[in-house]
Amino acid sequence: MANGTIAGQHPEEVSFYEYDGKRKGIMGWLLTLDHKRIGILYLIAMLGFFAVAVSMGVLMRLEMLTTGETIMKPQTYNSIFTLHGVIMIFLFIIPGIPAVFGNFLLPIQIGAKDVIFPRLNLLSWYLYIIGGLLAIISLFTGGGIMDTGWTFYVPYSIRTTTNVSLSVFAAFVLGFSSILTGLNFITTIHRMRCPGMTFFRMPLFVWGLYSTAWIQVLATPIVGITLVLVILERFFGIGVFDPNKGGDPLLYQHLFWIYSHPAVYIMILPAMGVVSDIIATFTKKDIFGYVPIALSSLAIAFVGYLVWGHHMFTSGISDTSRVIFSFLTFLVAIPTGVKVFNWVASLYKGSIDMRAPMLYVMAFIIVFSIGGLTGLVLGTLDTDIHLTDTYFVVAHFHYVMFGGMGLLFFASLHYWYPKMFGRMYNEKMAKFSCWVFVIGFNVLYFPMFIMGYLGMPRRYYDYLPEFAPYHIVATVGSWIMVLGMIFMFANLIRGLYNGPRATENPWDGTTLEWKVPSPPPLENFDKIPTVHYGPYHRDWEDDRNEVVKEKH
Amino acid sequence: MRPNIAESVDATFWLVFGISVFLLLVVVVAMFYFIYKFNKKRHPVAEQISGHTGLEITWTVIPLILVIIMFFSGYYGFENMRNVPAGADSITVTGQMWKWSYTYPNGKKSDTLYVPLGKDIHMLIQSIDVNHSFYIPSMRVKEDAVPGRTNYLWFNADKLGSYEIACAEYCGLDHWNMYSRLVIIPQEKYYEWLYAKPDSTVSTTTTTTTTPTDSVKTSAGVTDTTKSKTDSVKTNKNDSAIKKDSVK
Numbered sequence: 001m002a003n004g005t006i007a008g009q010h011p012e013e014v015s016f017y018e019y020d021g022k023r024k025g026i027m028g029w030l031l032t033l034d035h036k037r038i039g040i041l042y043l044i045a046m047l048g049f050f051a052v053a054v055s056m057g058v059l060m061r062l063e064m065l066t067t068g069e070t071i072m073k074p075q076t077y078n079s080i081f082t083l084h085g086v087i088m089i090f091l092f093i094i095p096g097i098p099a100v101f102g103n104f105l106l107p108i109q110i111g112a113k114d115v116i117f118p119r120l121n122l123l124s125w126y127l128y129i130i131g132g133l134l135a136i137i138s139l140f141t142g143g144g145i146m147d148t149g150w151t152f153y154v155p156y157s158i159r160t161t162t163n164v165s166l167s168v169f170a171a172f173v174l175g176f177s178s179i180l181t182g183l184n185f186i187t188t189i190h191r192m193r194c195p196g197m198t199f200f201r202m203p204l205f206v207w208g209l210y211s212t213a214w215i216q217v218l219a220t221p222i223v224g225i226t227l228v229l230v231i232l233e234r235f236f237g238i239g240v241f242d243p244n245k246g247g248d249p250l251l252y253q254h255l256f257w258i259y260s261h262p263a264v265y266i267m268i269l270p271a272m273g274v275v276s277d278i279i280a281t282f283t284k285k286d287i288f289g290y291v292p293i294a295l296s297s298l299a300i301a302f303v304g305y306l307v308w309g310h311h312m313f314t315s316g317i318s319d320t321s322r323v324i325f326s327f328l329t330f331l332v333a334i335p336t337g338v339k340v341f342n343w344v345a346s347l348y349k350g351s352i353d354m355r356a357p358m359l360y361v362m363a364f365i366i367v368f369s370i371g372g373l374t375g376l377v378l379g380t381l382d383t384d385i386h387l388t389d390t391y392f393v394v395a396h397f398h399y400v401m402f403g404g405m406g407l408l409f410f411a412s413l414h415y416w417y418p419k420m421f422g423r424m425y426n427e428k429m430a431k432f433s434c435w436v437f438v439i440g441f442n443v444l445y446f447p448m449f450i451m452g453y454l455g456m457p458r459r460y461y462d463y464l465p466e467f468a469p470y471h472i473v474a475t476v477g478s479w480i481m482v483l484g485m486i487f488m489f490a491n492l493i494r495g496l497y498n499g500p501r502a503t504e505n506p507w508d509g510t511t512l513e514w515k516v517p518s519p520p521p522l523e524n525f526d527k528i529p530t531v532h533y534g535p536y537h538r539d540w541e542d543d544r545n546e547v548v549k550e551k552h
Numbered sequence: 553m554r555p556n557i558a559e560s561v562d563a564t565f566w567l568v569f570g571i572s573v574f575l576l577l578v579v580v581v582a583m584f585y586f587i588y589k590f591n592k593k594r595h596p597v598a599e600q601i602s603g604h605t606g607l608e609i610t611w612t613v614i615p616l617i618l619v620i621i622m623f624f625s626g627y628y629g630f631e632n633m634r635n636v637p638a639g640a641d642s643i644t645v646t647g648q649m650w651k652w653s654y655t656y657p658n659g660k661k662s663d664t665l666y667v668p669l670g671k672d673i674h675m676l677i678q679s680i681d682v683n684h685s686f687y688i689p690s691m692r693v694k695e696d697a698v699p700g701r702t703n704y705l706w707f708n709a710d711k712l713g714s715y716e717i718a719c720a721e722y723c724g725l726d727h728w729n730m731y732s733r734l735v736i737i738p739q740e741k742y743y744e745w746l747y748a749k750p751d752s753t754v755s756t757t758t759t760t761t762t763t764p765t766d767s768v769k770t771s772a773g774v775t776d777t778t779k780s781k782t783d784s785v786k787t788n789k790n791d792s793a794i795k796k797d798s799v800k
């Protein structure tokens with residue numbers, strides 16, 4: 001908090017936490033139009049949902065510790081894995097990085113005072129909260145907790161007596177939150193960049209958000225309408241998905257995955273942007289291959305639209321389409337590989353400072369590579385037939401999603417923590433918890449690859465005795481992993497109260513957020529900056545100081 | 553003789569696995585080496601390197617070639633999987649919540665899939681209620697049972713024995729317990745069984761779709777009835793689903 005704690009009248013003299021606009025206290029938050037406050041609001045809500053979903057995961061693993069009933073009945077288990085999936089996907093992984101870190105940092109990184117539509121931004125948060133509340137209400141009303149799995153496949157989702165309609169409607173509302181955020185970000189990036197901030201001078205995090213925002217705007221409406229169709233089918237039996245009425249259950253799967261495959265990239269692209277920013281900061285050098293990394297985001301977003309059929313290789317779609325979808329799926333591997341190779345190459349001849357955020361990113365590269373590479377056997381036509389819908393898939397997407405987006409959410413939290421909260425956490429503890437987390441993570445999910453190859457189907461309440469050793473190891477892994485997260489969050493929360501004050505630029509970062517106070521004032525910059533170089537440029541220290549001085 | 557499906561799937565698996573391990577090692581070894589070599593203590597001043605076109609082309613083209621190799625190896629296995637050999641025996645399997653039933657060409661029905669040794673078996677896969685997925689892990693084959701359509705797969709019954717059949721598409725309460733067995737028996741025994749009297753009384757008419765839809769309706773609103781059923785199912789499971797079949 002560079003400006004101390006003067007109860008100032010001028011918003012630029014105090015941080016956005018201290019500046020009270022028209023409204024004070026809690027209303028100053030609930031009706032705020034400040035992108036940073038909205039980012040913090042998202043963070044608080046999201047961590048709540050995340051904690052719930054993690055607890056459900058732990059309960060599932062506990063049930064799988066022994067064969068037969070361990071702690072719950074099958075109906076409960078089915079509801080719990082459904083909730084775990086729905087909450088993780090729709091309330092944490094999809095909105096996670098854009099809503100929290102995108103909101104907080106996007107305007108600052110492009111040198112703007114806020115997003116272009118601050119009111120729409122607040123509306124998005126409310127839609128997120130309403131969606132979350134509807135999901136919670138659905139637990140206690142209707143015919144019981146939904147038990148369809150997060151994919152809501154028809155005809156089961158139409159037949160089950162559990163409360164599908166309300167939960168699905170919750171996902172529909174959340175979709176609008178996502179669409180509006182995407183719209184806001186695209187427009188902000190096009191219209192609000194500061195002088196000199198050309199597209200190829202934007203930090204790679206912004207590129208990740210930009211590619212993601214396009215998917216959010218273009219793909220989310222499809223899942224919205226699909227979910228509405230499920231509700232109509234449940235209430236009125238309109239027959240779109242019912243073969244007895246001329247409908248087709250596979251139509252649902254197509255529509256669902258046309259959104260939900262690209263959604264995988266909504267989850268991972270902004271996270272990949274974080275990797276580039278963090279590596280550039282802690283190697284003290286320019287990122288290797290800025291343009292290829294930026295363009296590969298767009299390539300992934302584009303090709304990602306065309307591969308949804310790989311979720312349906314055994315569903316009965318035509319053989320020709322399976323062949324085409326397999327080939328296109330392999331093509332996505334290329335831009336993904338380009339990113340990973342460029343990140344590793346960025347380490348070359350750097351001056352690597354292995355601070356906590358960097359450690360998280362290095363862990364990410366290994367775990368995500370395993371996740372990405374195991375996707376290859378799933379994209380391959382004949383091996384996928386054997387592996388699909390087994391634990392192999394469960395392991396694969398947890399490596400990609402949790403090891404990918406999850407680890408990078410933690411990395412972002414550690415990287416931007418001083419900027420967001422103006423304090424520092426304990427570095428040693430942060431690194432220690434990263435190790436515990438990553439070890440637990442691998443003990444938990446790696447055995448699932450083996451089980452899947454051996455033929456253990458997913459979403460099973462119970463298992464054959466030969467799978468017992470793997471399940472036991474995985475459950476023990478879940479305990480280690482959760483312990484890592486407890487250490488991590490305890491350390492972060494403790495830092496809020498006891499951590500030393502953070503300076504403006506504790507990491508020696510080069511992007512614009514490191515040129516404003518920690519935490520930033522209401523409108524970020526007292527004078528809109530002018531940019532002369534790419535985001536990670538360092539060879540011009542004196543020159544840059546000139547630029548900064550000019551502002552004052 | 554067609555290539556064995558399970559063997560070719562495994563061959564593709566290990567090929568792709570090998571390529572994946574190779575790529576993983578390249579990434580991880582380079583990463584650790586750089587982290588060690590260019591640590592700020594050993595290398596206090598970073599050199600600003602912003603890219604290299606040749607390298608970008610290299611790591612676009614080499615993975616592209618690898619990807620095409622992997623695609624084709626999967627494609628050849630897949631072609632074999634999808635083209636049912638002439639002369640295969642057709643058996644219809646019907647999925648319902650939560651059991652598999654098999655209908656043989658002569659109309660005979662059973663809950664265990666008996667097939668003759670050495671024959672190619674063509675499974676016609678149907679469902680009368682929700683999606684299921686007919687999965688024989690040891691044969692490396694799987695195909696969804698989707699209401700309103702008939703999907704198929706084939707495999708060669710190449711070894712005597714009894715193998716798991718599982719449901720791989722989530723279908724509700726007892727999805728986990730929808731195990732059945734594939735039992736491969738010598739041809740004489742098979743035909744003896746197929747034309748044996750007791751079971752064949754069921755029907756000689758076409759039977760695949762005659763299962764009453766009413767029972768399906770009730771099974772859709774199952775939550776309550778099946779909750780009480782759960783315990784018995786649990787105990788059942790070890791006896792019925794997992795037990796070795798005695799037909800050998």
Ligand SMILES: [Cu+2]
Nearest residue numbers: 261264308311
């Ligand atoms: Cu996908």
Ligand SMILES: [Cu+2]
Nearest residue numbers: 719721723727
């Ligand atoms: Cu099932």
